[in-house]
Amino acid sequence: MIKTGKQNLITDVPGIQVGNAQDELIRTGVTVILPDEPAVASADIRGGGPGTRETEALNSDCLVDVVHGIVLSGGSAYGLDAAGGVMASLREQKIGFNLGDAIIPIVPSAILFDLLNGGDKDWGVKPPYFDLGFKAAQAIGKGFDLGNIGAGYGAIAGGLKGGLGSASFVFSEGESKISVGAIAAVNSMGSLTMPGSKTMWAFPYEQNDELGKQPMPEKNTKIDLDFSFELPLGKNTTLVTVATDAVLTKPQARRVAIMAQDGLARAIRPIHSPFDGDCVFVLSTGKCELSDPVVGVSKLGMLAADCVARAISRGVYLAETMGDLESYRDRYGS
Template sequence: MTHRITDINQVEGFCAASAENARTGTGCTVILCPQGAVGAVDVRGGAPATRETDLLRPEETVQVLHGVVLSGGSAYGLAASCGVAEELERRGVGLDVGVGLVPIVSSACVFDLACGEPSPRPDASMGARACARALEPGASLTSGNHGAGCGCSVGKFAGPTRSMKGGLGQGAASRGKLVVAAVSAVNACGSVIDPACGRVLAGTLDETGTTPLDARAALELALGADPLIRGNTTVSCVVTNARLTKAQATKVAQMAADAYAHAIVPTHTTNDGDTVFVMAHGDVEASVDSVGMLAVTALEEAIVDAVRAATAAYGLKAARDLAPA
């Protein structure tokens, strides 16, 4: 079911780009639908840093979402979404409220303050820069140490010296005319596993620093951590050309969150802010189950891509640095 799409910008109606500060190890990634999408969200982590998630509930009156911002910087990184909203307003994008335009922009952040330097963090100017890049003709989104993935890390149960580099990833799946794509910033406390074969791709390194621990062994360390180490969270955005209502998009977000459980062990902990946004814009008729199942596949691919595309940085090894299993 894998689609040939390799960049979320290839999905009609959507555009995306990143901005980052590689020196300090943080950044943001912006996913836009200037025409307005049907939006939804599923939040399962115990410590989310989010903006405009209540508004996405099916019972709320606003029916349009113009952008999603995935950001580093923990709660400070929410400032990046203000810059995105301001840039969209300058370009005439937003909900007409009679006295002007209000762009509807949702956001979720990862805690990357312990990777690189704790400041500066993503701010309004960085968000505006990423937004402007996304709106340029021929915009592209790069996986790995970019945008919200810049300061991501995984496998933190034995401390920073045995953790590994996380990152930003993309994935896509399709059936006929139906397309679903996903972007994910993977900053998990646990291990990232390839759901296709069960192999640990990145996680807590063994004492020699050469091989990720088996997921069960890493969980033993997790059970001894009280509380689980801070500095986590995986945040994602799923886009589709399916025609969905807010209630249907909400169910897709709930189904998509299963990808976290398939590819990250453990997930949705008390110190994670795990969040999945959905943006639907298009006329393709499809069942909610079809969209949801493709969303799981696309998001699994995005999570795996995030660690496979990451490169060593900030003293952390990357999956590509390890000898093949």
């Protein structure tokens, strides 16, 4: 049986917590995903304009085999400072690799572009992202809001107000009960809705009316396959983290990340453009054995992609209008 987790959040995965911080004046924010214990991690980057930190360390041929957190941040390249704030918070708690007297937390991160959303970006000499990262890491917990929060606070998604979304599944795999969840900061160039319709591309994957009972496309509806590109371009990116309690190696985590990228394509059109920096991280807390290393990873990756599509859509569905950035529900109704 496959069902949503109790909260329908990535934190339904045991051992995963999330923290958010945002600046309402600047219209930006940071989201932190922290495992209770160091977790196996990998990433898959498909966008043509990514901004990342420490992602090379996640390659299977690199020495580091676990990480201490993942950071998703607004701010474009300035937002890469957020990982430093998270590292500072973890170091205070003595979390990280111990090399002699040194404590070094490994915190891969990725950023989205929210510098042209109407917020006051005149922050002076010091960008706010180190402090926002520190604040988010200090605010971790199992429950958190969706929509205008964290890295999704200042996001724009295909002409609608973007946001932070999350979703989860729990399913049986052999003798194990596996949890998988996703969190997404949605700032896409592509649209989440079909042309001339309020129906989201991800409508088939909706669970328990989490997207307001998405309407089915009318029978024999011919979908316009063209797309109107809003100018100026280059202000986009959707960032995702998938977490699971299944035992995964780094190569297996990489395969799940590759499969989970399909969730972006199920929810956003177009996706992975030259102007997006789309990135999917995967965290494995390694508590539940898969009965089969091939079939189990295949099923996990399939459901991870579904969670990603749902998380992306929930982030936009639950976002609220901000200034002249109109929300999905204000435009189409809830």
